[in-house]
Amino acid sequence: MSLMLYNTLTRRKEPFEPIEPEKVRMYVCGITAYNYFHVGNARAFVVFDVVRRYLMWRGYAVRYVQNFTDIDDKILKRAVAEGSTMQQITEKYIAAYFEDADRLNILRADAYPRATHTIDGIQRLIHELEQRHVAYAADGDVYYAVHQFPEYGKLSGRKLEDMQAGASGRVDVEDDADKKKDPADFALWKAAKPGEPSWESPWGKGRPGWHIECSAMVRDELGESIDIHAGGMDLTFPHHENEIAQSEAVTGKPLARYWLHNGFINMDGEKMSKSLGNFRLTRDLLANYDPMAFRLFVLQAQYRKPIDFTADALDAAENGWKTLKEALQFGSQFAALPGWSRTAPTDLDQEAVDRFNAAMDDDFNTPIALSVVFELAKTLIREGNQLVHQGKPDLPVEQLQQQWQTFTRLLEVLGLDSLVGTISQETVLTGHLTDRLNDAQIEALIQQRQEARQSKNWAESDRIRDELKAQGITLIDQKDGITRWHRG
Numbered sequence: 001m002s003l004m005l006y007n008t009l010t011r012r013k014e015p016f017e018p019i020e021p022e023k024v025r026m027y028v029c030g031i032t033a034y035n036y037f038h039v040g041n042a043r044a045f046v047v048f049d050v051v052r053r054y055l056m057w058r059g060y061a062v063r064y065v066q067n068f069t070d071i072d073d074k075i076l077k078r079a080v081a082e083g084s085t086m087q088q089i090t091e092k093y094i095a096a097y098f099e100d101a102d103r104l105n106i107l108r109a110d111a112y113p114r115a116t117h118t119i120d121g122i123q124r125l126i127h128e129l130e131q132r133h134v135a136y137a138a139d140g141d142v143y144y145a146v147h148q149f150p151e152y153g154k155l156s157g158r159k160l161e162d163m164q165a166g167a168s169g170r171v172d173v174e175d176d177a178d179k180k181k182d183p184a185d186f187a188l189w190k191a192a193k194p195g196e197p198s199w200e201s202p203w204g205k206g207r208p209g210w211h212i213e214c215s216a217m218v219r220d221e222l223g224e225s226i227d228i229h230a231g232g233m234d235l236t237f238p239h240h241e242n243e244i245a246q247s248e249a250v251t252g253k254p255l256a257r258y259w260l261h262n263g264f265i266n267m268d269g270e271k272m273s274k275s276l277g278n279f280r281l282t283r284d285l286l287a288n289y290d291p292m293a294f295r296l297f298v299l300q301a302q303y304r305k306p307i308d309f310t311a312d313a314l315d316a317a318e319n320g321w322k323t324l325k326e327a328l329q330f331g332s333q334f335a336a337l338p339g340w341s342r343t344a345p346t347d348l349d350q351e352a353v354d355r356f357n358a359a360m361d362d363d364f365n366t367p368i369a370l371s372v373v374f375e376l377a378k379t380l381i382r383e384g385n386q387l388v389h390q391g392k393p394d395l396p397v398e399q400l401q402q403q404w405q406t407f408t409r410l411l412e413v414l415g416l417d418s419l420v421g422t423i424s425q426e427t428v429l430t431g432h433l434t435d436r437l438n439d440a441q442i443e444a445l446i447q448q449r450q451e452a453r454q455s456k457n458w459a460e461s462d463r464i465r466d467e468l469k470a471q472g473i474t475l476i477d478q479k480d481g482i483t484r485w486h487r488g
Helices: 039-057 071-082 086-104 120-129 210-222 233-251 281-285 291-299 309-332 348-362 367-391 395-411 425-430 439-454 458-470
Strands: 004-007 012-015 023-028 059-067 137-138 141-146 186-191 207-208 228-233 257-263 266-268 474-476 482-486
Touching: 004 257, 023 039, 023 210, 023 425, 039 059, 039 228, 039 257, 039 281, 039 291, 039 395, 071 086, 086 120, 086 281, 120 186, 120 210, 120 233, 120 439, 141 367, 186 210, 186 233, 207 210, 210 228, 210 266, 228 233, 233 257, 266 458, 281 291, 291 309, 291 367, 309 367, 309 395, 309 482, 348 367, 348 395, 367 395, 367 482, 439 458, 439 474, 439 482, 458 474
Parallel strands: 023 059, 023 228, 228 257
Antiparallel strands: 004 012, 137 141, 141 186, 186 207, 474 482
């Protein structure tokens, strides 16, 4: 089966066919840099990180761009409230974004354009809209005339007559209602207000509107038409709808072939959002939960479906992550087995890979894909227990290595491969832990402990046991006099 994506624009699943074979241009709406991002934002960032990783896994060369909105009414209000400047506020929260996103193991984008770095492109696009008579100036402001774009509403499915002015929540309707030709028109450029940052323009000093920023950044970074434009469901209207209107009125080309939108995280039955005041900051959550557990929580639901944010659901994800970590930890024990190859990687378990791919090809069905990963984990844990307690696993070593490498590779595709608390595949292939004892060192210490016990030097024996325990090594003294060990 080919990769099928649910396209918000057409409201159906469609085969994925990029504009250029084997290349994907992808744009994801990022943060407005006036606060730490909340877990609803985090879901979008995790989801589309997995989309990117999976496309790469299937052989596509992906150029992934995520913007920062660094000029906005909300940023200016925060600067006033904190007695700071727009630049200081945006730098603070952009730095915080990277801290939190890195903890969630979100791959860095290929580019992070900022609105304030795209002023020339924004003004050029507005000028072209004026030339095509779909934008008009009014006392230093410039507005988009939505009635001049016949396809307005095609993404959201809304009818123009049903739409309300100011629906973006980014404008004060009373400030500009008398300047608009139609209540549904929206601002492309805003005249400067006293004390606010501004830029010179053909319409006088001012700053860009929210929607035009992304249209200009997409065009500057990726071109006139891209493969995937993505973001949270709440961006469908008006933000993405307005992007389409702005870009396509100028280029005459589709802005994006596929529009992907993730579902909400619900708290107490309502969408989590800053505007509703029921949001939870990601960094507050990560103070109490493993970042990979939260990532697993997100991936346990299909990305378009809503998720209920509850303590029980997060605790269940914590337990699930513990299972995956346990399977990872047993991997280092397998590396000591005779027959385990430390030079060339083994072929992956094709049956498991095919089932994983089939799930992900169905509009990134991560719950089904995860079921394949957990099956592999449970096999590894069972075989690891056999190795610890019986001295040998049930499965052939070659098959174990194949299962292990398949498990770690699929975890990587899902981004559940954070180095925190896990053991990397490179570690297992080389049998070396850079920050802990390697197998030979462990065996040498166990031999020293055996000699201490034979000499009845119990203090030395206990010291060695405690030293190994501090390194995460558990010893099992068997009745036959052999001491076995495992990590974790």
